[in-house]
Amino acid sequence: MRFLNRWLSPNYSVLLTLCSLFIFIPLISRGLLGWSQPYGYLSDIAVGSLLTVLLYQRTLLIALPLMIFWSILTLANVELISAVGRMPEVTDLHYLTDTQFVSRSTHGAGLSHPLLAFALLINIALYLLLLLRQQPAARQPLAGTWVLAPLTLLAAHAVLQYRAPSESDQWFQFNLPHKLAAEGLSNGEQDLQSWMSNQPPGAPVDIAGLQQLDLDGTPLLRQAGRARNVLIITLEGIPGAYLSPSRDALRSPYDGNTMPRLSHWAEQGMLTADYVLHSHQTIRGLYSMLCGDYAKLDSGTPKGVELLNNPDRSQQCLPAQMRQNGFSTHYLQGAGLRFMAKDQIMPQMGFDKTLGRDWFSNAPHLKFPWGMDDKGFFEGSLSYINELRQQEKPWMLTLMTVGTHQPYSAPADYLQRFPDSKLAAVAYLDDAVGDFLDALEKQGLLKDTLVIVTSDESHGIENLSLASAWGFNLILAPEQQQLPRLKQGIYGHVDLTASVLDYFALPVPNNISGRSLLRDYSHGRQIISYTNGLLREHDGKGLFTECDFQHVCRRYASPGFINDKSHYLGRFTGKAARLLSQQAERLNQSLRGANPSQRYQFANHQPIELKPQRTDDWADNLVGAQYLELPENTQTTVTMKIRAVNLDAAGATLQLKTKEYDRDVKIAIPPLPTLTADQPVSVSFTFNNLDTRKAFSFHLLGQGNGAITLDDFSVTTTPRTDSMVAAQSETPAAETPDEEASEDLHN
Known part of the structure; x- marks a missing residue:
């Protein structure tokens, strides 16, 4: 009884409350969220115990703000991972603690994890009540030697990761403060290594393999394609794993039957399963697709914006090339155009007409803050295509949906059938694009139009490796019988411009990078991507490299880019790791160079x-x-x-x-x-x-x-x-x- 009374005393109750906030809640939520991994539990215990030791019996002015800050970070981190499938970077710290971000991320659907928010709030309230019962004179912070225990756990985490690195996503391995601290230390280590190596800044790095235009493959078509027009359908945020033929081809462990109707269409055309998305963000994906170049492999100014100052390079983008060859060119999206200057960037690329939400006169089927819902969008797009088919000139039309952008929106009956709004929105898009493709086939458009279905970026899939970089490319062409159902090889958005020009047997400008999807190649190619805070490269010779936020790189033996079963070969840091980063930096300067003006x-x-x-x-x-x-x-x-x-x-x-x-x-x-x-x-x-x-x-x-x-x-x-x-x-x-x-x- 004396032992029980001791632990029920105010002092020990306060300690138990701190342990609950910093250790027990993270551990329990990790298990309930399906993020169970030994490194993650070790990180939670280490960071949580360190904060408990540091804050126990501290004054309210010190403890309470840190507890509130911790709770905001914990909740916002979970919301971000659930919404877009990535853990924050150091530069996202302000982004996560901004109440406007949290409110916008959960617009219309509320918090996706309200029980976590409730548990954190109740824990803080209980701490305040217990602290009021406690006599100030009785408060004695723990001795400094207690700090050695969590520091030992953190050191153990680092040693274990070095000896047996995990391939899991970052949130499986790290508590958020641990991840941010590790990233900061790693950046400092890299700066020190660069200084000690005396390597001059801006030293030349070979990126010829990434910037190469390769049309030496064997054509799949015996002559120029018969299509008169070209239609590019871009689906917001859809990963390749949502298509069952892609999953089957790459033997993916993802088993969700997420987009059955688009999967059915993928079986009718030529599908490229090992298809790489080079970055996040719509404007970056559109730039790579339509200009045959890698988008920025960091968070710098998008190349689409830099294109506004580069008219010569703009003329080499796909819309400008098609316009020079007699096509009328059109861009239509469901959202407004002013955000990220698409009202100027798309015309700069060569589109004769650039239209957004304001163009649609048909009534939407549901209210969505970003613009037209997907069903209403495709209904309006169908009427636009019917107008284009009345004109004499051939045309190029690029469509961009918005309904599967966070916050995800879907009709009530879809929300009732699916476990969350994200999957409901994807299912709504699947039906909308399925109806659209059915209508195109019924109207005979597939007989005279090259149709390409792809996505601008991937919103990721929790617990699925490489999902943030996994896209897809589906080609429906009049010559479908001459094309394989499954296109072998590694391709990406950087290849789309060269592929369309190659289909029509049009000249491809020398500054365009990539390969043609309409050719078979006997040798591999180098390709690179930056998503979810990871820089990834395949050398085209069976070697896949992935560098994380700590500038620690891992090598794998892998025949393809998207491969969950690649063989781990080891890890490296230092000069070799910096080389990959320097390649990315050189690619980032393809339009503007190093000039700061x-x-x-x-x-x-x-x-x-x-x-x-x-x-x-x-x-x-x-x-x-x-x-x-x-x-x-x-x-x-x-x-x-x-x-x-x-x-x-x-x-x-x-x-x-x-x-x-x-x-x-x-x-x-x-x-x-x-x-x-x-x-x-x-x-x-x-x-x-x-x-x-x-x-x-x-x-x-x-x-x-x-x-x-x-x-x-x-x-x-x-x-x-x-x-x-x-x-x-x-x-x-x-x-x-x-x-x-x-x-x-x-x-």
Whole structure:
């Protein structure tokens, strides 16, 4: 009884509450979420016990904020993994703790794990109640020697991983703080190794194998294809594992019958199962597909944005090439166009018409925050195709769905049939694209049109290795009898442009990379991808390499890129690991080079309808200047000129916000005056980038009755000169909030 009373005392009850928050809840949730793996449990115990030792009997001002911060990280981490199948990187820390991110991620469906949130909240409340019962004089923090126990566990985790590395996803192996700390230490180690090796920055790295245009294979068709038109159907976020023929071909352990109707169509055409997606994010996937080049293999400014300053390279993209050869070119998507500047990037690629959500006049079947639901989208697309078929010119049409983008949306009957909204949305898309392809066949379009079905990126599959990089390519051609049902070999988005041009026997520009899906090759090829924080490369000779966030690389003997049963050969770090990263960095510079100066113009002079009330920084954004990289030690100048179009007498209220990794950041932006019919707004301001800013976004928000026109929204970044630095140091601090260098406002 004395022993029981001792453990029920306030002191030990507080200790038990801390253990519950930092150790027991993570361990139990790991098991319930299906993330069971010895390394993960060891990481949870090590980090949880370390926090318990450090916070036991500390003051409320120290313990409570850290407990709340821990709970937010834990919950947001689980939500992110459930939604997009990846664990955060170091640069996502602000992204995860931002309440706006959490609210947007769970829009319409609430938290996907409300019991976890409830358990964390109750635990903190219980801690506060117990602390109030405790006498302040009785509080005695644990001795410092107790820290040795969790530190020993962390050291054991590192040693075990080195001797027997796991192939599981990051969240199976790491608690989130452990992962973030390990990543930071690894980056520091890499910097030290680079410094000690005296390797000059920017040393030349051979990337010829990745940039090569290879049309030396044996053609599958005896002559140019008979199709008159080309239709590219891009499905938001769909991994190749959702197609049963892909799973069967690669012997994947994934057993979900997720998209039966598209799987049926995959059995009718030529399916490429070992198909690599090179990155996350729609604009990056579209760039790789349509411009025959690798997208950025990091979170830097998308190459699609950089394309706006490179008209020569733009003319080599597939739409521009098809237009030069007599095709009318069209791009149609279910979402709005301004986000990430697709209203400018797609025309720059060579599309004659670029249309988004505003084009659709047919009624949607359900309300979705990003745009048209998939069924309504394909119904509208079918009517658009019928219009194209009336014209004399051949045409190229690229379609982009949005319904399987987070937050996932589906009708009530689908939500009732499936365990979560994600699978319900995928099933809804499967029926929608199945109906669409059935209609195309019934109308005879498959007899004169090359149809390609693929996805822009993969939203991943929990517990499935490589799912974040696994795509698919399905070709339906008039010459289907001459094509194999299953295309052998490793291909990826970088190959799509060369493949379409090769099908029509059109010349392929030399700057295009990749191979043709319409050819057989007797030898392998080098190919690379960066998804879910992992840089992966296949050398085309049976060697697959994967480098994680700690810059630790593992080699496997694998005939293909997507292969769950490859043979582990060992791990390496140091110079060899840096070489792969340097190849990725060289590929990232294919459009802009190493020049830190850059200028982007995001104004398109088209009327933009305002809403009487704005509700969302993303859906209501009026400019497409998102996810830019602003290099360190540079200065950025933003210039805006805005005019009113049919505004009422009250005018329009405008606001410009800035975000980094989707989180609000403070930049000294001058307030924007009210915009009226006779009083345009013109603003210019400058700020410094002492450190590199990545995933940096501008959000121009407005509300009013009528429309506006952006005549100018330019973002210019140049290196800081000695005179700029001197002027900055001489400027009183009160006049330079948040490193502001200068500003000018007039209307």
